C-alpha cells in the first residue's frame with residue numbers, strides 16, 4: 072500500500088506544520104493516543120473520536136485532487152467527514168469559514184470551546200512545549 076503510506080507521511084507533515092490543530096476548526100488533534108487526549112481535555116469516549124487526525128484533500132480526489140503535499144492538510148475526523156458527506160462539498164476555504172461560524176454559535180462538535188483549549192498550548196501527542 073504505497074499510496075497509503077505516502078498519505079500518512081504527508082498527513083503527519085501537515086499536522087506538524089499546523090501545530091497539531093485541525094485545518095478547519097483549529098481544535099487540537101490526536102494521532103495515536105486517544106486516552107491521553109481524552110484525559111487532557113476531559114472528553115467523553117464518544118467526543119474524543121472527533122479529534123482523530125486525518126489527511127484531508129483540499130481538492131477532493133473525485134475532483135482530481137492528488138496525493139501531493141500542496142493538496143494535503145491535516146483535519147480532525149469530524150470536519151473531514153462532515154465536509155465530504157455533503158452532496159456538493161464546499162471548497163476548502165468556504166468550508167473553513169462555515170466551520171468557524173458554526174463554532175461561534177456553539178454548533179460544531181461536542182467539545183470544550185476553542186478558547187479554553189487554546190489556553191493550553193502544546194501538542195499532547197508529542198509532549199513538547201513551546202518555550203517562548
Ligand SMILES: [Zn+2]
Pocket residue numbers: 093094095096097098146147148149150151
Ligand atoms: Zn476540525
